[in-house]
Amino acid sequence: MPNVKWTEEQQNAITKKGSNILVAAAAGSGKTAVLVERIIRKIIDDKIDIDRILVVTFTNAAASEMRERILDAIYKKIEENPEDENLQRQVILLNKASISTIDSFCLDIIKNNFYEIDISANSRIADETEMLLLKQDVIEDIFEEKYIENNKDFLTLIDTYTRYNRDEELRDLILKIHKYMQSNPFPEDWLNKKIELLNTENKEEYKNFSNTPWGQIIIEKIEKTLENAILKLENMRIKMKRFPELDKYITIYQSDIVKYKNLKEKLNNWDELEEILLNLDFKPSWSADKKITNELKDEAYLLREKVKNDIKDIKELVCVNSEEANSNIMEMYHILNKLKELVIEFSKRFQEKKREKNIMDFNDMEHIALKILVSKNENGEIVPTEVAKRYSEKFEEIAIDEYQDSNLVQETILTSISRGNNVFMVGDVKQSIYKFRQARP
Numbered sequence: 124m125p126n127v128k129w130t131e132e133q134q135n136a137i138t139k140k141g142s143n144i145l146v147a148a149a150a151g152s153g154k155t156a157v158l159v160e161r162i163i164r165k166i167i168d169d170k171i172d173i174d175r176i177l178v179v180t181f182t183n184a185a186a187s188e189m190r191e192r193i194l195d196a197i198y199k200k201i202e203e204n205p206e207d208e209n210l211q212r213q214v215i216l217l218n219k220a221s222i223s224t225i226d227s228f229c230l231d232i233i234k235n236n237f238y239e240i241d242i243s244a245n246s247r248i249a250d251e252t253e254m255l256l257l258k259q260d261v262i263e264d265i266f267e268e269k270y271i272e273n274n275k276d277f278l279t280l281i282d283t284y285t286r287y288n289r290d291e292e293l294r295d296l297i298l299k300i301h302k303y304m305q306s307n308p309f310p311e312d313w314l315n316k317k318i319e320l321l322n323t324e325n326k327e328e329y330k331n332f333s334n335t336p337w338g339q340i341i342i343e344k345i346e347k348t349l350e351n352a353i354l355k356l357e358n359m360r361i362k363m364k365r366f367p368e369l370d371k372y373i374t375i376y377q378s379d380i381v382k383y384k385n386l387k388e389k390l391n392n393w394d395e396l397e398e399i400l401l402n403l404d405f406k407p408s409w410s411a412d413k414k415i416t417n418e419l420k421d422e423a424y425l426l427r428e429k430v431k432n433d434i435k436d437i438k439e440l441v442c443v444n445s446e447e448a449n450s451n452i453m454e455m456y457h458i459l460n461k462l463k464e465l466v467i468e469f470s471k472r473f474q475e476k477k478r479e480k481n482i483m484d485f486n487d488m489e490h491i492a493l494k495i496l497v498s499k500n501e502n503g504e505i506v507p508t509e510v511a512k513r514y515s516e517k518f519e520e521i522a523i524d525e526y527q528d529s530n531l532v533q534e535t536i537l538t539s540i541s542r543g544n545n546v547f548m549v550g551d552v553k554q555s556i557y558k559f560r561q562a563r564p
């Protein structure tokens with residue numbers, strides 16, 4: 124767009140060099156336009172060949188449009204400088220430029236490097252329905268085997284997760300976890316790590332349940348409830364103070380306030396908190412004095428009842444002591460470990476089936492590409508492979524449109540082929556439509 128007058132911020136985003144750049148701006152504010160202009164400037168001013176820039180778009184349509192827009196811009200420049208050989212060369216290079224969706228880019232990586240991993244060159248992409256049927260076949264086989272061998276762990280899971288002997292719920296759970304974990308670069312590691320969080324054994328600080336992540340969540344909620352309760356009671360107490368005939372109710376209010384303030388003091392000591400809540404009463408009780416006709420009396424009564432209910436809810440949240448709470452979590456930990464084994468078994472067998480049939484889906488493509496591009500070293504750190512290094516030498520710049528919709532796998536793929544200072548991303552958190560696919564806006 125040679126005739127556009129760019130804003131100062133846009134200008135900045137178009138020309139800044141030497142670091143990764145993330146442009147976050149609202150819908151229609153010109154993010155894609157800036158990305159395109161930046162690429163054109165790279166070609167024209169920095170003499171970078173178009174096939175040395177990786178442009179990742181969100182849809183195939185967006186990729187074609189991007190190609191169009193770049194071509195238009197190059198032609199306009201050629202009109203101005205008909206003799207410019209560099210520009211003419213770009214038109215040809217554009218044909219093999221990497222302007223595509225992340226999925227097509229992954230497919231490219233696989234096609235060009237399939238010999239690096241154990242994948243057949245004639246693999247094809249299967250549609251969702253075919254994959255779903257295959258998944259169901261695999262899970263069917265596993266369940267049947269487990270039933271026949273009366274597998275104890277399996278039966279524990281059936282017991283825990285299903286009702287009325289309908290095992291669909293467990294099947295769905297396995298499929299759901301399996302799907303969810305795919306958005307992670309290393310799904311099994313991720314699953315292990317998440318489940319290990321529930322291993323409370325030998326965690327000295329967990330002996331006070333307030334210090335556990337779950338305790339923290341509960342405590343935070345209780346704190347809010349208590350603060351709210353105290354505030355409301357205080358306000359009402361101040362209102363009542365104007366009427367001496369309400370003195371006895373003020374006393375009740377004061378007593379409540381002291382109690383709740385005391386509770387608030389104990390939030391960081393789970394067992395004391397539990398003890399106090401266990402013995403908490405709502406005395407003194409309210410006396411319905413007919414002689415007092417002040418309307419505020421009824422209002423105060425109703426407010427106190429409401430607050431009492433909120434406090435009763437708290438009591439339900441803190442109904443076991445630290446030891447019991449931790450042992451419940453440990454019990455869950457053991458069950459989740461069994462569930463994990465089952466998910467991993469499913470994952471392995473599903474993978475085998477796909478290999479037998481030479482099929483993959485988009486998700487597999489990302490994971491296969493990832494496998495080609497990164498490995499874990501002995502310290503468990505993610506390191507780029509030789510193939511990734513070749514890509515990173517090739518691409519002077521990596522430009523990503525609609526960045527808000529990328530997940531951790533895609534992010535890891537693109538990071539592995541970047542030089543650490545040459546990624547240009549544009550996006551808008553508000554437009555994220557792929558949270559359900561574990562995009563991380």
Ligand SMILES: Nc1ncnc2c1ncn2[C@@H]1O[C@H](COP(=O)(O)OP(=O)(O)OP(=O)(O)O)[C@@H](O)[C@H]1O
Nearest residue numbers: 127128129130149150151152153154155156157551
């Ligand atoms: N500085 C500018 N002056 C005039 N028009 C502009 C300017 N910047 C962008 N535009 C125009 O605004 C329109 C929207 O731009 P663009 O598609 O790049 O926005 P976007 O931020 O990518 O939108 P989305 O959030 O929908 O992806 C385009 O027609 C573009 O040419």
Ligand SMILES: [Mg+2]
Nearest residue numbers: 154155156524
């Ligand atoms: Mg855009």
